[in-house]
Amino acid sequence: MSEHEHKPAPMVEEVSDFEILEMAVRELAIAKGLFSAEDHRIWTEYVHSLGPTPAAHLVAKAWLDPEFKKLAVEDGVEASKAVGVDWVLSPPTQFGTPSDYCNLRVLEDTQTVKHVVVCTLCSCYPRPVLGQSPEWYRTPNYRRRLVRWPRQVLTEFGLQLPSDVEIRVADSNQKTRYMVLPVRPEGTEGWTEDQLAEIVTRDCLIGVAVPKPGVTSNVKWNVHKAVHPVEHH
Amino acid sequence: MAITYHDNSDDPSEWQDTEPTPIGLLERVRDHGRVWGDLAAKYGVTNPDPPWKVTLEATCDMLAADSCIVPYEEVDRNTCALPSLERRAEEDDLSTTIYADVPYPERQLLALAHSMIKHGLFDEHELADQMKDVEGRLTGV
Numbered sequence: 001m002s003e004h005e006h007k008p009a010p011m012v013e014e015v016s017d018f019e020i021l022e023m024a025v026r027e028l029a030i031a032k033g034l035f036s037a038e039d040h041r042i043w044t045e046y047v048h049s050l051g052p053t054p055a056a057h058l059v060a061k062a063w064l065d066p067e068f069k070k071l072a073v074e075d076g077v078e079a080s081k082a083v084g085v086d087w088v089l090s091p092p093t094q095f096g097t098p099s100d101y102c103n104l105r106v107l108e109d110t111q112t113v114k115h116v117v118v119c120t121l122c123s124c125y126p127r128p129v130l131g132q133s134p135e136w137y138r139t140p141n142y143r144r145r146l147v148r149w150p151r152q153v154l155t156e157f158g159l160q161l162p163s164d165v166e167i168r169v170a171d172s173n174q175k176t177r178y179m180v181l182p183v184r185p186e187g188t189e190g191w192t193e194d195q196l197a198e199i200v201t202r203d204c205l206i207g208v209a210v211p212k213p214g215v216t217s218n219v220k221w222n223v224h225k226a227v228h229p230v231e232h233h
Numbered sequence: 234m235a236i237t238y239h240d241n242s243d244d245p246s247e248w249q250d251t252e253p254t255p256i257g258l259l260e261r262v263r264d265h266g267r268v269w270g271d272l273a274a275k276y277g278v279t280n281p282d283p284p285w286k287v288t289l290e291a292t293c294d295m296l297a298a299d300s301c302i303v304p305y306e307e308v309d310r311n312t313c314a315l316p317s318l319e320r321r322a323e324e325d326d327l328s329t330t331i332y333a334d335v336p337y338p339e340r341q342l343l344a345l346a347h348s349m350i351k352h353g354l355f356d357e358h359e360l361a362d363q364m365k366d367v368e369g370r371l372t373g374v
Contacts, residue, residue: 010277015371017266017364018339021259022285023371024345024363026292028355031363034314035295044291127369132290135337140325 042092051131052202054083055179058106058129059205060196066076069108072181076104085128104129107170107207108181114165115180116154116207117145117188119172126177130205134218137206147171157208180207187213253330256350258357258364259343263332269341286338293345295321314354324347 009178030037058079062069076088084090087104104126107115111141119125120143125133136142146153150167161167170178182204188196203209203218269283300311308316324344332347333342336342350357 007275012272012276012278014267014272015368016268016272017262018268018342019283019285020364020367021262021266021346022342025342025349026288027330027367028359028363029292029296029314029349032355034354040291040295042293044288047291047294048287048373052287063355122318138337140329217272 022066046092047127049134051196052129052205054080054085055126055129055205056197056200057193058085058179059181059200060193062181062192063188063196069181072106073108076106076179079106080104080129083129087128090128103176105170105176105178106181107168107178108206109119109183109210111183112165113168114154114161114207114210115168115170115178116146116150116179117170117172117178118143120144120147121171121173124172124174124177126172126179131178131203134202154208157203159209179205182207182210185211185213236309253327255331256347256357258361259346259350260331262342266339268336270336282338285342289338289342293317296349297319309320315352316350319346320348323351350362 026040029035029212030040058072059080062072062079062091068079068082078192080087109115119137123133123138125137142153147169150169151161154167172178182200185199188199198216199211199213201209201211201216201218204211209215209219226230256355257319269328272278272283273280293315296315297320324341327344328340332343335343346360349355350360
């Protein structure tokens with residue numbers, strides 16, 4: 001083997017029952033006419049393309065341009081276009097996504113106000129600009145506890161806020177999605193948009209972390225079961 | 234400390250209780266299926282999610298149609314096979330009962346299959362037959 005040849009990335013070389021189940025559910029739904037194979041394929045490609053990069057750049061742009069920040073806070077959907085996301089036309093439907101075409105509100109943090117996002121009812125999330133939600137965001141533990149004890153939950157993420165900082169919890173719903181515009185940290189003077197976007201992690205955009213120079217990854221948060229899960233009546 | 238709490242306006246008054254009765258086929262998958270975490274560790278794969286997670290998400294979206302952007306009572310049952318709010322509530326319930334020990338996203342998959350059977354979108358035997366067919370294709374080469 002030449003030293004220039006690349007070793008192939010490792011891959012799972014067995015089929016699990018879960019993989020079989022996922023395919024069977026999907027194929028049976030198609031066979032039953034619940035949706036078409038073509039629609040599913042197109043939608044899968046779209047979902048696969050989503051991630052937190054647009055939201056991170058939206059924040060970086062806002063840090064660099066006061067006028068853009070004003071637009072972002074006033075009209076998140078319009079501001080998203082500057083980072084390549086048209087909430088109406090980007091999805092394959094050309095009229096928004098079935099679960100995300102709604103109002104994006106960009107919540108601006110200050111030195112005395114910290115925002116954090118949740119969906120108490122299910123797991124609504126601004127997917128066009130942030131991608132898929134993390135597992136912990138979906139758990140009843142996070143959803144029910146954040147609105148009751150936000151300071152404690154944020155501490156569990158490693159975010160300890162001074163007592164004079166007000167915490168505002170924004171609850172997503174079928175009409176509105178939220179993302180956080182955190183305070184630009186010290187030590188980033190003169191940085192480019194790309195440099196700034198690197199430190200705006202998914203967790204910063206949800207509000208459970210704040211950007212810090214040198215920190216470009218999310219906190220590993222253990223998922224615990226809720227002692228008293230959410231009741232649906 | 235002030236908390237701004239935006240109440241969801243949904244009132245799922247027509248909610249059906251989640252049926253936590255185990256389904257034999259899904260019990261077998263739960264008991265014998267190898268979860269992604271184990272497989273990834275065995276083969277040294279670093280991707281935190283199984284390849285099928287994105288197609289699972291797409292399936293949930295396809296079944297939900299526009300049910301995430303209209304109030305629950307306005308969901309058109311003719312165009313929406315499984316409303317997102319209903320599916321997520323059932324997933325929550327099943328995740329704390331019969332699938333409590335299953336990791337995510339395997340838990341989400343089991344809950345989806347469970348809900349689809351309970352909602353009559355297909356039955357257990359049809360799903361078992363389809364799984365046999367899929368397994369034959371994936372392992373027959």
